[in-house]
Amino acid sequence: MTSNKKITRQAVSLFHRKIKEAERIAISGHINPDGDCVGACLGLCAYILDLDPKKKVDILLEPISEKFRFLAYADHIMQEKTEEEPYDLYFSLDCSDKERLGAFQELFEEARFTICVDHHISNQGFGDLRFIDADASSTCEILYDILEEKKISFDTAQCLYLGIVHDTGVFKHSNTTRKVMEIAGALIDKGVRPDFIIDETFYKKTYIQNQILGRALMESILLLDGRIIFSAIKKKDMDFYGIESGDLDGVIDQLRVTEGVECALFLYEKTEGQFKVSLRSNGKVDVRKIAEQFGGGGHVKAAGCTVEGNVRDIVNSISPLIDQQLEQGKDV
Numbered sequence: 001m002t003s004n005k006k007i008t009r010q011a012v013s014l015f016h017r018k019i020k021e022a023e024r025i026a027i028s029g030h031i032n033p034d035g036d037c038v039g040a041c042l043g044l045c046a047y048i049l050d051l052d053p054k055k056k057v058d059i060l061l062e063p064i065s066e067k068f069r070f071l072a073y074a075d076h077i078m079q080e081k082t083e084e085e086p087y088d089l090y091f092s093l094d095c096s097d098k099e100r101l102g103a104f105q106e107l108f109e110e111a112r113f114t115i116c117v118d119h120h121i122s123n124q125g126f127g128d129l130r131f132i133d134a135d136a137s138s139t140c141e142i143l144y145d146i147l148e149e150k151k152i153s154f155d156t157a158q159c160l161y162l163g164i165v166h167d168t169g170v171f172k173h174s175n176t177t178r179k180v181m182e183i184a185g186a187l188i189d190k191g192v193r194p195d196f197i198i199d200e201t202f203y204k205k206t207y208i209q210n211q212i213l214g215r216a217l218m219e220s221i222l223l224l225d226g227r228i229i230f231s232a233i234k235k236k237d238m239d240f241y242g243i244e245s246g247d248l249d250g251v252i253d254q255l256r257v258t259e260g261v262e263c264a265l266f267l268y269e270k271t272e273g274q275f276k277v278s279l280r281s282n283g284k285v286d287v288r289k290i291a292e293q294f295g296g297g298g299h300v301k302a303a304g305c306t307v308e309g310n311v312r313d314i315v316n317s318i319s320p321l322i323d324q325q326l327e328q329g330k331d332v
């Protein structure tokens with residue numbers, strides 16, 4: 001356990017006591033599970049089963065990406081409960097509110113005891129026992145704070161490391177603290193191979209994903225003396241390549257690191273005439289403010305919204321707002 005002022009000793013010992021007492025345990029994370037969510041759910045499952053292999057642990061989660069399937073206990077992930085009776089103990093991990101548990105909200109609510117572990121700033125607090133720390137990089141970081149370091153196996157370590165890698169954008173976002181690096185170091189001591197986790201789950205792309213990335217970059221356009229860059233992928237092109245929105249991960253980040261660019265926009269057509277717009281800032285534009293004007297949201301440097309119209313009209317309505325902020329010349 002590393003020091004975390006938001007986590008009391010009593011809460012931690014209750015966490016461990018509840019695990020000890022429970023026979024049938026369920027773990028859920030948010031809908032559309034990402035690396036931190038998957039790492040937290042599988043890491044906690046491995047930790048509990050390492051302590052006592054006789055316990056029954058169900059991970060109730062939407063199907064996960066193939067690239068996470070090598071993690072231990074990935075085959076414990078299910079979409080239907082196996083128990084008639086309510087679970088003795090139910091964990092909600094990386095989930096900012098109960099609604100984000102999706103189909104599993106009801107099972108969570110009827111469980112005998114519930115524990116919430118999360119790092120989203122919007123989390124208002126739910127569950128019988130709560131570990132909510134918006135300063136933590138990831139739910140996996142908070143879990144590391146709670147779990148007993150000497151009982152963390154290689155399987156658990158690998159999951160926690162993966163969660164931290166994904167939510168820090170490979171140790172790059174502003175949530176990457178000294179403590180994050182120290183935890184990562186401790187997990188490497190458990191046998192985690194950073195090159196393997198980072199390449200396999202973060203950077204690796206299929207051939208088609210690389211092709212679409214190349215195409216998005218080739219067709220990108222600079223505006224406002226090169227301070228804005230945008231690119232767009234139409235529905236018919238996505239259909240042509242046979243890709244889904246998840247195959248476009250990383251396009252916006254590559255656009256953002258173009259020299260001279262302050263703000264990057266990437267649009268893809270969700271349904272005809274409706275575009276998902278991703279925005280990224282290099283520090284002079286608060287893109288959340290812009291996304292909010294179009295009914296979206298996010299963070300200061302990374303935000304998104306869904307907008308109706310054609311590419312030209314959408315870019316023409318967003319770029320003056322970026323220009324306004326650039327004119328003010330303030331750092332966000």
Ligand SMILES: [Mn+2]
Nearest residue numbers: 036094139167
């Ligand atoms: Mn997270």
